Amino acid sequence: MINKIEGYTYILVNDINTDDIVPSNALTLRDTSEMAKHTLRYLHPNFVEMVKKHNIIIAGENFGTGSSREEAVNVFKILGVKAIIAKTFARIYFRNLINLGIPGIQLNWNETDFSHGDHLEIALNKGIIFNKTKNKEVSFKKLPDFLTKILEDEGILNQLKKKLFK
Amino acid sequence: MSNTIAEKILLDHSNLKDVIPGQFIECEIDLIMVHEQLGGRIHKEYEKLEIDYVWDPNKIFFILDHWVPAPTISAAEMHQDCRTFAKKYKFIHNIGMNKGICHQVLPEMGFSRPGMLIVGSDSHTTTYGAFNCLSTGIGATDVSVVFATGNLWFKVPESFKIILEGLLNKGTMSKDFILQLIGDLTTKGAIYKSLEFHGDGIKGLSIDGRMTITNMVVEAGAKFGVFLPDDRLTKWLKERTSTPYKYVYPDEGAVYEKEFNYHLSEITPVVAKPSSPGNIAQVEEVEGVEIDQAFIGSCTNGRMEDFRMAAKILKGNKINSKTRLIIIPASMEIYREALKEGLIEIFLNAGAIVGNSTCGPCVGGHMGVLGPDEICISSSNRNFVGRMGAPSAQIYLASPATVAASSINGKITDPRGLL
Numbered sequence: 001m002i003n004k005i006e007g008y009t010y011i012l013v014n015d016i017n018t019d020d021i022v023p024s025n026a027l028t029l030r031d032t033s034e035m036a037k038h039t040l041r042y043l044h045p046n047f048v049e050m051v052k053k054h055n056i057i058i059a060g061e062n063f064g065t066g067s068s069r070e071e072a073v074n075v076f077k078i079l080g081v082k083a084i085i086a087k088t089f090a091r092i093y094f095r096n097l098i099n100l101g102i103p104g105i106q107l108n109w110n111e112t113d114f115s116h117g118d119h120l121e122i123a124l125n126k127g128i129i130f131n132k133t134k135n136k137e138v139s140f141k142k143l144p145d146f147l148t149k150i151l152e153d154e155g156i157l158n159q160l161k162k163k164l165f166k
Numbered sequence: 167m168s169n170t171i172a173e174k175i176l177l178d179h180s181n182l183k184d185v186i187p188g189q190f191i192e193c194e195i196d197l198i199m200v201h202e203q204l205g206g207r208i209h210k211e212y213e214k215l216e217i218d219y220v221w222d223p224n225k226i227f228f229i230l231d232h233w234v235p236a237p238t239i240s241a242a243e244m245h246q247d248c249r250t251f252a253k254k255y256k257f258i259h260n261i262g263m264n265k266g267i268c269h270q271v272l273p274e275m276g277f278s279r280p281g282m283l284i285v286g287s288d289s290h291t292t293t294y295g296a297f298n299c300l301s302t303g304i305g306a307t308d309v310s311v312v313f314a315t316g317n318l319w320f321k322v323p324e325s326f327k328i329i330l331e332g333l334l335n336k337g338t339m340s341k342d343f344i345l346q347l348i349g350d351l352t353t354k355g356a357i358y359k360s361l362e363f364h365g366d367g368i369k370g371l372s373i374d375g376r377m378t379i380t381n382m383v384v385e386a387g388a389k390f391g392v393f394l395p396d397d398r399l400t401k402w403l404k405e406r407t408s409t410p411y412k413y414v415y416p417d418e419g420a421v422y423e424k425e426f427n428y429h430l431s432e433i434t435p436v437v438a439k440p441s442s443p444g445n446i447a448q449v450e451e452v453e454g455v456e457i458d459q460a461f462i463g464s465c466t467n468g469r470m471e472d473f474r475m476a477a478k479i480l481k482g483n484k485i486n487s488k489t490r491l492i493i494i495p496a497s498m499e500i501y502r503e504a505l506k507e508g509l510i511e512i513f514l515n516a517g518a519i520v521g522n523s524t525c526g527p528c529v530g531g532h533m534g535v536l537g538p539d540e541i542c543i544s545s546s547n548r549n550f551v552g553r554m555g556a557p558s559a560q561i562y563l564a565s566p567a568t569v570a571a572s573s574i575n576g577k578i579t580d581p582r583g584l585l
Contacts, residue, residue, distance in 0.1 A: 015353065015442065019550040023557075024530040027206065028233065028240040042557040062354035062387065066550060068289040070207050070305035091358050091389050092289060096305035144190060146319075156307055157214050160314060164217060 002103060002151050005122040007056040007082045009114050014060030016043070018093070021064070021072040035071060036078040051079045056122070058114050059086040064093025073100050083122055085109065085129070085140075098147050101155035105129075107140040114138075124148065168419035170325040171392050172360035175300045175414060179283045187324040187423075197277060198312050199227045199286035201268050205247030207306035208287065212251075212313055220255045221316035227272055228252050230263035232525040237532035255313075266497030266523035269293040269381065269465035274499055276407030280395055281414050285312060290465050290547065292384045295392040296376035298399060298414055300360075302389050323360040323389050324423040330367025332431040337582035339475065340375035341467055341545065341565035343433045344382045349446030350426075357387030359423070362416065364394055367430045373402045374471035381466045382547050385443040435580055437543070438563035441551045449568055449580045458540040460491045460573035461554075462566045463521075464528040467545035468496030470503055472566035477509040479570040479584050480516040486576025491518040492534040498523050518573075530554045536561075543572045 026038035040047040057076070063086035064072060073096040076084070083103040097104040103124055114120075118133040127142040142148070153159035167184055169177065177185045179193040200208065220226065228248070236242035245263070252260045265271045269290055272278055280298035285291065287309050294301035304318070312318050328347070334340070361383050368376070376393050383391030393399075395413040403411070435449040462468070462476050476493070485491045493513050495501040501523060504510050513520050519534075527534035528546040536542055536555030542562070544554065549561035564572070567581035574584070 017548075017550045019548070019553050023552045025535075025552075025555075027529075028238060028244055030240055030243055042552050062357065065353060065387065066289065066548065068287060068291075068303040068305050069203070070307060073305070074207065088354060088357060090387060092303050092305060095308060099305065099307035099311075146190065156311060157211060160311060161215055164215065164314070 003123055003125045005082050005103065005124065007120060008054045009056050009058050009116060009118045009120060010050060010054035011114065011116045012057060012059040015062050015065060016059055018064060018066035018069050018072040022069060022075055027069065027071060032074060033078055036075040039075045039079060048079065051081060054117065055080050055082050056120055057081055057084045058109065059084060061087045063089050065090040068092045070096045070100070073097050073102060077102060098150050099156045101151055103151055105140050107138065109138065124151070168417035168421065170360065170416045170420045170422065171362055171414050172300060172323055172325055172390050173420070174416070175281060175283055176320060176322055178281070185322045187322050189322045191320055191322060192317050193283055193320050195225070195285055195312050195316055195318055196282040197225050197227060197284045198309065199229070199268055199272055199284065199288070199291060200309060201229055201288060202232045202244055202248060203287035203306055203309070204228060204251055205244040208309050209247055209251045211306050212310045215310065215314055217314060220313045223256045224258045225316070226257050226313070227259045227261065227277055228257050229261040229265065229268045229271060231267045232529055233531045234263040234522070234524045264498060266495065266499070267465045267468065267525055270469065270496035270500065273297060273377070274406065274497055276403070276409065279403065279407060279409060279411040281412055285318060289384050290381050292388065292391050293377050293381040293465060295380040295390055296373060297403070298393060298395040300390050300392060303384065321358065323358050325360040325362050326356060327422040327425045328361055328363050329365040329425065329427045330363060330430055331365050331427070332367055332429045333370040334430045334433060337567055337585045338433050338435055339565040339567055340371055340378045342436050343428065343430060344379045345436050345438055345443070345446055345563065346433055347428070348382065348386045348444050349436070351386040353385060353442055353444035354387050356383065359388050360390040360392065361388050362392055367428070368393060369396055369398070370430065372471050373398060374469040377469065378466055382443070385547060435565060435568050435582065437568065437578065438549055440560040440562065441549050443548060443563060449564070449578065452562065452578050453580060455562070455578045456541065457489055457543050457572055457577060459534060459536060459542040460489060460569045461527050461534060461542060461544040461546065462569050463492070463494030463496065464525065464546035465496060466547040467566050468494055468500065470500055472545065473500070473504050473509045476566045476570040477512045479567060479581060480518070480574070481512050483516055483574045485517040485573045489573050489576045491516070491573040492521065492527060493518045494521045494526060494533065495523050527554055543569050543578060545569050
């Protein structure tokens with residue numbers, strides 16, 4: 001399942017922070033799908049509409065810098081984001097992504113690799129992204145096995161639950 | 167094998183004989199701090215595990231600080247949710263909402279001690295590194311894993327050695343140093359690294375000042391910021407805890423990925439311009455920018471050293487009529503101490519608004535939310551778009567000295583002229 005991820009790209013710039021993704025003033029909202037409507041609302045007011053199709057995020061450096069708020073990953077999960085490819089991730093953000101079962105792929109990409117709206121197919125087990133629009137293959141360093149295992153189990157809590165009730 | 171402080175403490179909390187940077191390891195956690203996130207996400211996530219216990223209710227420090235007292239119904243509901251959880255799982259250290267901000271109260275109560283491995287549901291958990299321990303922020307799911315098992319996976323970080331020499335000049339604070347360091351490293355320059363602070367310059371820094379530095383290492387992406395211990399730390403800990411501890415020093419020959427030298431006397435007042443903590447400029451470059459709000463407080467700069475400095479500048483002065491100054495102590499203990507020393511009186515006389523201890527304005531929560539296009543100079547840690555309120559508002563980060571000086575003139579001001 002996680003070895004064949006298919007979707008369309010949405011390109012973001014460098015240094016997207018957790019306040020950009022979920023503004024602080026949306027953090028106390030109790031309904032997570034309400035909160036998800038605020039995703040990136042200051043920088044990309046149409047994101048919530050666009051992401052319905054453009055469900056693979058391509059970001060620059062230091063993606064997810066800032067707060068430990070896991071809401072900044074969870075809103076993407078609610079909105080159906082299938083993977084996030086970034087040049088670099090902020091530390092806590094990367095953990096949160098994997099923990100919630102969203103593949104975070106670190107790749108120093110450039111404009112010849114991806115444009116907005118490209119149709120991608122990602123094989124996590126092979127470390128390969130096939131850009132169907134550009135008919136181009138890009139390879140990335142595979143995640144360590146134990147992180148891939150967390151993704152296969154659809155998040156670390158599912159994995160832990162299996163262990164606890166073994 | 168020779169190890170850095172980070173390697174030593176992680177090794178000590180694993181069941182391994184040796185660790186190397188880049189290695190993924192499992193560690194036992196000594197203490198976990200949680201705040202409103204408990205009711206925000208952790209509660210719902212934890213229930214998915216369908217277990218009726220936490221691994222050790224004595225190793226959980228739970229406090230409400232971000233939105234206290236509750237400014238909205240949804241914040242109040244979040245607090246209710248937190249309390250329900252704390253009661254259900256029989257938390258022992260249930261601190262409540264009348265003590266202050268987590269990163270100040272936890273050390274004040276003696277919970278952060280040398281050699282410990284502490285995690286918390288807040289990115290500024292790095293603060294406790296001032297006490298010669300390792301501490302870092304994690305998300306709600308990681309908190310759930312710790313609640314259930316007491317363990318967490320870590321990637322052993324490479325370390326940067328930061329050597330401090332000399333003393334800060336008058337009007338310059340440890341905030342100016344950490345902003346300068348973030349500017350030099352950039353906000354991505356230390357992703358996943360442990361910053362280890364060395365050198366004789368440490369001796370001249372108060373514990374308050376060290377906490378400001380370790381608090382903000384995360385703005386350069388760092389996983390840990392840790393100070394070598396000294397007599398000042400011994401004295402501080404003596405007043406706070408009777409639990410035995412052992413100092414951790416790096417081994418001779420420990421390997422550092424990079425080394426940086428700073429002479430503190432060469433540090434000058436700086437600001438982080440909108441909208442990144444790494445967007446550093448000398449205060450002279452932005453002097454004269456008119457401000458609507460000035461804020462002294464937060465887990466970064468709401469301590470006695472900060473208040474004493476602000477009082478020195480504000481004493482006998484009035485804040486500019488076009489500006490509001492909000493002062494919020496990092497803990498209620500600090501509030502009491504500032505009252506006793508007469509600092510609160512000085513703030514009130516200057517026309518400041520003094521509030522109860524809360525994260526409040528720093529997270530755009532309450533007690534000083536910014537309106538559209540407003541400009542704020544703040545002693546807090548982040549100036550991201552929308553962080554303190556309206557997305558069109560602009561935030562300059564600075565030391566409490568610079569914030570106090572700016573509030574008097576109604577525009578960004580070099581504090582050195584007022585001391």
